[in-house]
Amino acid sequence: MRTRVALGILTLVLLALLLLSTSSGRGQAAAPAQPIAFSHQIHAGQYKIDCQYCHSEARRSEYAGIPSVSRCMGCHKITAADRPEIQKLAAFFNRNEPIPWVRIFKVPEYVSFPHKPHVRAGVTCQACHGPIETMAVVHAKTGQNFVNDLLNLAGLARTSTPLTMGWCVECHTKMNAKDRTKAPLECLTCHH
């Protein structure tokens, strides 16, 4: 009897929450408008420019690094300099102004995520950021996601990379089981 009542309550709660929740999860709008219509699909996909050519801090630092405006201009002084989007870039450069990119990927403030050890351990960028080389506009569904959790419970693959703790830990565990890597599982590694 008690189990039934509990199950009933649970169903009701879940239904209510399901109604309230949206399928987009907790993250920002899937693909926010950026100040310049930069396409990863062209740079990383079509021209196969190495990610770390622009995000060069990833192997040295906690941050992957957003390329400086001058680095963009290194190529675009000549390359496609006549296109309107590139002219926007040149305008930022000439005004000596940073480009106000809208942030897509973010872990909470109480999480310390260093890129360096992941890059050095050979984790691909796509493992966390998704198939970025196919995205004309970068979008991500990060954060806790009901659909993902249901899929995960059922033992199926997730539809996106949620950057949640469980997901991080899962990867670390798998890596440790598979290779001789020692991906830390200590809480303090990220939470300090």
Next chain:
Amino acid sequence: MSGMKRRDFFKIVGASAAAAAAGCGRAPEQILPYVVPPDNLVPGVASWFASVCRECPAGCGLIARNREGRVVKLEGNPDHPVNHGTLCMRGQSALQGLYNPDRLRGPLQRDAASGTLKPVKWEDAEKFLAEHVTGLVKSGRGARIAVLSQLESGSPGRLMDTWVQALGARPRVAYEPFNYESIRVASRLVFGRDAIPHYALEEANVLLSFGTDFLETWLSPVAYAGAFARLHALRHGRAGTFIHVEPRLSTTAASADDWIRNAPGTEGLLALSFLKVILDEGLQAPGVDGGALRTVVKSVEVEAVARQSGVPAGTILRIARSFARAKPGLAIGGGVSVNGTNAAEVQVVIHLLNYAAGNVGRTVRFGPDSAFGKASPYADVLALVQAMAKGEIEVLLLVHVNPLFALPPKSGFADALKKVPLVVSFANQPDETTQQAHLILPDLHPLESWGDFAPREGVMGLMQPTMAPVFDAKAVGDVLLSVGRQVLLTPEGKGPLRWPTFEEYLKDQWRAMAARFAPGRPFSQLWEEALRRGGAWKDVPTAPVQPRPTGMPVTAAALEGDGQGLVLLTYPSLRFYDGRGANKPWLQEAPDTMTQVTWDAWVEVPAESAKKLAIREGDLVRISSPHGAIELPAYPSESLHPEAVAIPIGQGHTAYGRYAKDRGANPLLLLPATAAPGGLPFLSVKVTLAKIGGRRPLAIPQATADQDGRELAQHVGLAAARELELRGAVPEKASHPSMYPDVKYPDYRWGMTIDIDACTGCQACVIACKTENNVPVVGKEQVAYGRDMHWLRVERWQEGKPSHPETLFLPMLCQHCGVAPCEPVCPVFASYHTEDGLNAQVYNRCVGTRYCNNNCPYHVRRFNWWDYSSPTSSSYAFPDPLPLQLNPDVTVRQLGVMEKCTMCIQRIIAGKDTAKDEKRQVRDGEIVTECQQTCPTQAIVFGNLKDPSSGVATLARSPRGYHVLEELGTRPAITYLKKVTRDRGHP
């Protein structure tokens, strides 16, 4: 429900709730890249810049950690010959001067009509000043321009002097409230050398100090604390002895092996009686001219001195003998108790004592003289005040001085200042003096500036900007050069002020010095090396000096005021120095070592008087001298000499920003302003006390000094410690039984040793920890509730006779127990044991039950009772621009979360990361915790206990090692080393 595990249920409920909450949405966050990135800068990786600490004229070298363009941490410069990589609490707090929320935002000019300060453009302000100066210079009245600056022993001072000369202004006065003039005067009289020598404490076997607060503020406290630790440590069976003569149990006195409580003002007589004993018993060093010295001590009678000073004749004999036989010993004098009207006489006798014992040239070294010898005598300051009062000064430039606070009001500075038509202040923070200024041209903070400072001969510390200016400030040097050129009508590159910027001037000065410091090497090489190392230094040979024993009569300090009154001891504060530190909340919240008082000022009243007047702690007391009266809460003290009252200098600001506001009274109000032969006589009045009714309870985090038999801080006699050392480590005690299986640590077991024999209670670690770990400041009220957030505190325990206690300092922090009581009680697994042996606290798991805190026997856990981290909260601890200081590697904790010492986990992770990159284990000494890094006496050692050869494991096996509350079976990772006490000659 059987198909679903409990954890999964929570997961889904949690996920859905989070999804629901997301409906509200978040404002999109922007990431701004550099337009053109600075060379060699990797965001997320710290850059270090070497500079000089300018919180006091000791001139310690520091290195500043710069993250993404902002300095987040200061550390001692390991290469620097003064402080060898350590730093005191005031040095650590320099950051809160840099990021002080009350700092001046830009230049201000007083509006003639309304009398208020209004923002002004730099060009206009400079033009205004130049016009005034031009008027005076053109009409041949250049001498009516005066410069009053702090002590600058390097290029900034030279530039000011060049400026003064070029314009024909009055010679600059370099004002330091504590200038140790009496030592200089005595050196001149005895050795014919106008200098303050360098004291080699580390080489002395017996240190005899007359009131010298060398562990707090005297001359170069970080350097002398380090040297003292080397003198005092038990090593290979040998340990030096420290004898201290002072009426008050100061922080320095608490570290003494033998603290002699004398009647205030009798230090000179005591020193003279020591000299007499040495001569009478023929203990003087070979070659010492005993005949000449005998004339000095002719009229001294040991018995009479004993009566007057209250120090038994037997003690005088004992001290004199042990000092003379030390070979070498060292006698030093300083601090308020010898700074009376007879200060110069006392220092003369101290010099003669050193001469008689053969210490001059060995532990007393002329040659590497202290920078303090270049500060202007106090009489020069008074002469300037008189000139101002007579209307002889028309433009007064004040460079980093606050005479309205630091000079006794009796000097008449306030009235004299009103007679000056144009007062220009270069302060970067509003203070009492800027309030009266007509033009405020905020200087850059030392951490934003170019400059140099020579703490002693042979050492030249170089300052470089460690970050871009926080506010619209301009270097004094740049302003002086630009104004000077406008006055002289000379272009850049020509004339006596030809340098376009102060930076160029500095480089020119160093070019001239290159020949001295690096003969035969190109300048560019020296410059680059100096920038990297923080300066240039070379050994200065000890100069031979010949004493001329003078027959100066030595008297007790003359005291004015009520004959029945108590002698006033106004001493420089360990936390605020002369008051310049009072605007820094870290220093306000750090407890005063001996009284443990935070945030307030107090008057230390001897227990006898307190009893007579029925004064309890926190009762308001009026202290009256012939010169003024102030009111302060009382702090009754058993150890203070019954004829004295003591008040620290530093509090009582009326206009020094929000943190210094309403904090007691300035004791300088009680002092006369006349100049004695040794400068301003701090010990010169007797005061009367009166209970005025009313209370202002003091916020004291550690209210008792009684260990109640718990043996938290332990000690061992010197003889016993020697024997233990000879016999080696005692066999490990049977460990306490535990219900849990032994924890296995796969790679590391982090641990620490703290040598409480070396700890001097200076509180540097307390502040360093706050700085590194984003620990909030909570304010007086919360401290009084016991809600201070210090992760590390220095407990002060006392044993023995209350009037003459043995003081033990015990730095207390999370013990990282092997069997930690905090861990099993946490209902949410926020407190747990890591595989490296740390007691982890996961902030985002913590729900704030405080069970861990209740179960911790060491009381080291700290709870966020208020929201210190949110800008909208009323208890927000980081008003702008203080957040710039926050360490980006450490979470800023929120309301309702428990926190505590992490053994600097961010540093451990960084160290392990480096080791992993290089495919090796962490090396011993590679990871240094913040408290260890800053400790002037290097009492703290951190490392891997699993490695038996590591420094920490070796020390942990010391026969002096013990665990606090060992009997609880918590198996702490911190081993304390017992204090080594000497037998005292008296009960």
